[in-house]
Amino acid sequence: MLFHVTMDVDIPRDLDPAERTAIVAEEKAYSQDLQEQGKWKHLWRVVGQYSNVSVFDVGSTDELHDLLWGLPLFPYMTVRVTPLCPHPSAIR
Amino acid sequence: MLFHVTMDVDIPRDLDPAERTAIVAEEKAYSQDLQEQGKWKHLWRVVGQYSNVSVFDVGSTDELHDLLWGLPLFPYMTVRVTPLCPHPSAIR
Amino acid sequence: MLFHVTMDVDIPRDLDPAERTAIVAEEKAYSQDLQEQGKWKHLWRVVGQYSNVSVFDVGSTDELHDLLWGLPLFPYMTVRVTPLCPHPSAIR
Amino acid sequence: MLFHVTMDVDIPRDLDPAERTAIVAEEKAYSQDLQEQGKWKHLWRVVGQYSNVSVFDVGSTDELHDLLWGLPLFPYMTVRVTPLCPHPSAIR
Amino acid sequence: MLFHVTMDVDIPRDLDPAERTAIVAEEKAYSQDLQEQGKWKHLWRVVGQYSNVSVFDVGSTDELHDLLWGLPLFPYMTVRVTPLCPHPSAIR
Amino acid sequence: MLFHVTMDVDIPRDLDPAERTAIVAEEKAYSQDLQEQGKWKHLWRVVGQYSNVSVFDVGSTDELHDLLWGLPLFPYMTVRVTPLCPHPSAIR
Amino acid sequence: MLFHVTMDVDIPRDLDPAERTAIVAEEKAYSQDLQEQGKWKHLWRVVGQYSNVSVFDVGSTDELHDLLWGLPLFPYMTVRVTPLCPHPSAIR
Amino acid sequence: MLFHVTMDVDIPRDLDPAERTAIVAEEKAYSQDLQEQGKWKHLWRVVGQYSNVSVFDVGSTDELHDLLWGLPLFPYMTVRVTPLCPHPSAIR
Amino acid sequence: MLFHVTMDVDIPRDLDPAERTAIVAEEKAYSQDLQEQGKWKHLWRVVGQYSNVSVFDVGSTDELHDLLWGLPLFPYMTVRVTPLCPHPSAIR
Amino acid sequence: MLFHVTMDVDIPRDLDPAERTAIVAEEKAYSQDLQEQGKWKHLWRVVGQYSNVSVFDVGSTDELHDLLWGLPLFPYMTVRVTPLCPHPSAIR
Numbered sequence: 038m039l040f041h042v043t044m045d046v047d048i049p050r051d052l053d054p055a056e057r058t059a060i061v062a063e064e065k066a067y068s069q070d071l072q073e074q075g076k077w078k079h080l081w082r083v084v085g086q087y088s089n090v091s092v093f094d095v096g097s098t099d100e101l102h103d104l105l106w107g108l109p110l111f112p113y114m115t116v117r118v119t120p121l122c123p124h125p126s127a128i129r
Numbered sequence: 130m131l132f133h134v135t136m137d138v139d140i141p142r143d144l145d146p147a148e149r150t151a152i153v154a155e156e157k158a159y160s161q162d163l164q165e166q167g168k169w170k171h172l173w174r175v176v177g178q179y180s181n182v183s184v185f186d187v188g189s190t191d192e193l194h195d196l197l198w199g200l201p202l203f204p205y206m207t208v209r210v211t212p213l214c215p216h217p218s219a220i221r
Numbered sequence: 222m223l224f225h226v227t228m229d230v231d232i233p234r235d236l237d238p239a240e241r242t243a244i245v246a247e248e249k250a251y252s253q254d255l256q257e258q259g260k261w262k263h264l265w266r267v268v269g270q271y272s273n274v275s276v277f278d279v280g281s282t283d284e285l286h287d288l289l290w291g292l293p294l295f296p297y298m299t300v301r302v303t304p305l306c307p308h309p310s311a312i313r
Numbered sequence: 314m315l316f317h318v319t320m321d322v323d324i325p326r327d328l329d330p331a332e333r334t335a336i337v338a339e340e341k342a343y344s345q346d347l348q349e350q351g352k353w354k355h356l357w358r359v360v361g362q363y364s365n366v367s368v369f370d371v372g373s374t375d376e377l378h379d380l381l382w383g384l385p386l387f388p389y390m391t392v393r394v395t396p397l398c399p400h401p402s403a404i405r
Numbered sequence: 406m407l408f409h410v411t412m413d414v415d416i417p418r419d420l421d422p423a424e425r426t427a428i429v430a431e432e433k434a435y436s437q438d439l440q441e442q443g444k445w446k447h448l449w450r451v452v453g454q455y456s457n458v459s460v461f462d463v464g465s466t467d468e469l470h471d472l473l474w475g476l477p478l479f480p481y482m483t484v485r486v487t488p489l490c491p492h493p494s495a496i497r
Numbered sequence: 498m499l500f501h502v503t504m505d506v507d508i509p510r511d512l513d514p515a516e517r518t519a520i521v522a523e524e525k526a527y528s529q530d531l532q533e534q535g536k537w538k539h540l541w542r543v544v545g546q547y548s549n550v551s552v553f554d555v556g557s558t559d560e561l562h563d564l565l566w567g568l569p570l571f572p573y574m575t576v577r578v579t580p581l582c583p584h585p586s587a588i589r
Numbered sequence: 590m591l592f593h594v595t596m597d598v599d600i601p602r603d604l605d606p607a608e609r610t611a612i613v614a615e616e617k618a619y620s621q622d623l624q625e626q627g628k629w630k631h632l633w634r635v636v637g638q639y640s641n642v643s644v645f646d647v648g649s650t651d652e653l654h655d656l657l658w659g660l661p662l663f664p665y666m667t668v669r670v671t672p673l674c675p676h677p678s679a680i681r
Numbered sequence: 682m683l684f685h686v687t688m689d690v691d692i693p694r695d696l697d698p699a700e701r702t703a704i705v706a707e708e709k710a711y712s713q714d715l716q717e718q719g720k721w722k723h724l725w726r727v728v729g730q731y732s733n734v735s736v737f738d739v740g741s742t743d744e745l746h747d748l749l750w751g752l753p754l755f756p757y758m759t760v761r762v763t764p765l766c767p768h769p770s771a772i773r
Numbered sequence: 774m775l776f777h778v779t780m781d782v783d784i785p786r787d788l789d790p791a792e793r794t795a796i797v798a799e800e801k802a803y804s805q806d807l808q809e810q811g812k813w814k815h816l817w818r819v820v821g822q823y824s825n826v827s828v829f830d831v832g833s834t835d836e837l838h839d840l841l842w843g844l845p846l847f848p849y850m851t852v853r854v855t856p857l858c859p860h861p862s863a864i865r
Numbered sequence: 866m867l868f869h870v871t872m873d874v875d876i877p878r879d880l881d882p883a884e885r886t887a888i889v890a891e892e893k894a895y896s897q898d899l900q901e902q903g904k905w906k907h908l909w910r911v912v913g914q915y916s917n918v919s920v921f922d923v924g925s926t927d928e929l930h931d932l933l934w935g936l937p938l939f940p941y942m943t944v945r946v947t948p949l950c951p952h953p954s955a956i957r
Binding site for chain 6: 592673674
Binding site: 248249252257263264265266267269274276303305306309311312313 | 315340344348349355356358361365396397399400401402403404
């Protein structure tokens with residue numbers, strides 16, 4: 038089941054630099070693990086913004102919430118979720 | 130080069146039904162042709178709306194404009210375009 | 222799986238009165254059938270508006286889209302969908 | 314009498330962690346007590362957000378205000394209230 | 406129980422003038438009857454707009470919805486309802 | 498001359514608690530004095546918000562500005578002013 | 590007493606051209622009469638828009654409403670009113 | 682003196698096709714004449730929209746208003762004007 | 774050449790009180806000097822807000838930018854500029 | 866390939882003044898270097914705002930993102946990107 042997710046990141050300026058480096062690295066590992074599992078199906082950067090556009094493929098809304106809530110950068114993100122479904126004109 | 134495109138469709142109620150049927154069929158053929166060429170890379174329906182979320186893969190902004198302007202339903206659509214680029218955490 | 226859905230209805234003034242009566246009756250039957258199946262779990266009127274707030278319980282986003290797209294009043298509605306999940310403080 | 318309430322939570326980053334833990338626990342107890350009394354009739358989490366959608370069943374607008382104003386997390390919440398009433402198509 | 410209600414009126418230009426005159430007169434009678442019953446407690450015109458700001462005093466949200474839904478101009482209005490309660494600094 | 502005024506209050510978290518208590522008490526006294534003079538004609542709390550809806554009855558826009566500017570909580574308020582006038586259907 | 594007023598004009602395309610010409614001429618005469626009386630104190634065109642920015646000097650909100658409601662183009666205008674008062678740094 | 686201007690075009694569906702063709706041709710000629718005079722300095726299409734972004738170089742705000750008001754498509758446009766000035770880091 | 778300018782002032786709470794007093798006094802002197810030169814043609818306070826509505830009369834957009842950028846309170850202001858021109862119905 | 870970019874700058878008040886001076890100088894050098902390369906094709910200041918309107922001419926969306934992400938003031942900017950293409954009426 039597919040969900041369109043946008044994430045705008047705003048890390049506070051006064052976050053300790055070491056903590057910032059660590060949390061960004063954790064975010065990357067977390068994201069790549071979910072991508073390898075096929076749950077974080079697409080991940081693109083929005084040009085000129087510290088934001089991404091993503092598509093998740095999950096079994097339920099609960100699972101999606103758990104994945105998003107667990108994002109290391111979640112406390113510094115604005116997240117918007119839109120449910121998707123197959124388009125009748127899509128060839129795949 | 131990737132672009133995120135959303136299209137909200139609002140076909141006027143007083144459009145001749147035969148014309149409506151024809152234009153929707155043309156739209157489908159037009160879309161599937163571009164999908165087969167690999168230019169309309171992703172196409173999803175937004176749940177509960179006569180809208181889609183798409184990703185286009187084109188050689189230039191001019192090409193993208195020509196593809197969108199040529200959509201049979203373009204006169205009845207609200208289109209929004211957001212440029213994308215690879216995300217540093219993406220594995221593909 | 223739960224989804225929060227709001228529907229704002231705006232039936233065109235020039236719709237034939239008999240057609241209007243028929244479509245509103247069809248909407249009622251359609252809605253009550255889904256309520257009896259347990260898929261349209263909650264349905265409330267918003268005070269002072271031709272709008273409702275609903276909660277759907279469905280197996281997938283595809284199923285939800287089909288149910289909403291099939292609403293007799295769908296062509297005259299603005300629909301917004303928000304995915305829900307259990308709240309950790311909920312007792313039920 | 315039913316009211317639709319949404320609550321967006323934004324706990325300040327610099328709140329003392331012990332205070333944060335305590336206030337979140339108080340919020341949970343406060344919420345569960347009202348749920349058991351039947352006043353906080355529904356409580357759902359919005360997927361991907363530190364927000365909930367709720368339905369309250371209270372005797373008056375004054376009572377509702379007192380319940381909301383007393384929420385331990387109220388100082389850190391954005392609250393929106395929409396009055397509801399029975400829908401003519403609802404079967405319950 | 407008090408509710409703050411705003412009503413923006415937009416009567417279609419092509420409404421038959423006799424029907425327009427009749428409906429505006431019915432609206433006035435309807436409003437004055439509710440004012441005399443004490444249910445439509447305050448009614449002010451917004452300067453420079455075909456809009457009013459009102460305060461209703463009703464026994465329930467259901468009663469309020471019935472009163473608003475029954476307004477002769479309801480099909481041509483945008484209505485917004487905000488629940489009120491006594492202010493701790495109010496002297497009356 | 499009547500003016501509709503809304504006030505949203507947002508007292509900074511780091512205000513000294515004694516100062517906060519004092520300023521809230523001053524606000525109450527200031528408000529009640531104006532109510533007794535008949536200038537602050539109506540004052541209601543918005544349910545679920547640290548906001549009020551008020552109606553002022555003043556001799557001029559200058560007088561209204563002076564009254565609002567002098568509110569002890571003014572530095573922590575967002576204020577919106579809408580001029581009102583008698584409604585042709587009002588019975589009082 | 591001064592009020593800042595903006596007026597956006599949107600005359601329907603299907604208005605009879607003679608009626609349009611007449612109503613625009615009436616609007617001009619109406620406006621110039623109020624300007625000569627000193628009540629419509631300032632009148633400017635917004636560059637690139639069928640809109641004006643105005644300042645009215647009237648004795649009361651009721652008088653202002655009557656003046657605006659009486660504008661020949663009022664049915665085709667969106668009007669916004671903001672009360673003004675002397676600025677402490679103004680030299681006049 | 683430079684002004685940033687955006688124009689969104691929305692030609693009514695029921696405009697006579699010959700009139701539509703004529704007015705679009707007049708718009709093109711009008712625009713190209715101003716470009717040749719150096720007054721309409723830049724003109725770009727927004728990708729995926731019947732809109733343009735332009736920069737005008739004119740002697741006064743009055744002149745700019747006259748140029749925009751005279752656009753053959755002006756009745757079907759939404760125009761927004763933003764004044765520009767040289768940027769201290771610009772090399773030209 | 775006339776420009777409509779609105780300025781919303783938001784001086785940070787933690788600004789040193791002496792600095793605040795000084796900067797407000799400088800702002801007043803700066804404003805009055807420009808008013809005396811005829812460049813800051815109108816200056817009004819918006820009722821109930823720490824905001825003003827102004828009209829500037831300047832020779833160019835560059836001059837206007839320099840005047841605004843030089844405002845002592847500029848770092849604490851939100852400024853919006855709208856170009857004006859003579860209205861065809863204005864008598865002056 | 867052209868992109869319209871707006872940048873709103875908001876440097877935090879508590880940034881060390883020397884750091885502020887340095888970063889603004891770096892921004893200028895960075896910008897001028899890109900202008901000389903022909904990639905930052907136009908750069909204008911918005912009157913009355915710490916904002917610019919720019920047009921970039923780049924080979925791809927990736928290149929544009931890298932240029933914007935590398936702006937010394939990027940952490941303090943709000944950036945919006947709109948893809949452009951040639952306008953059929955443009956003479957150049």
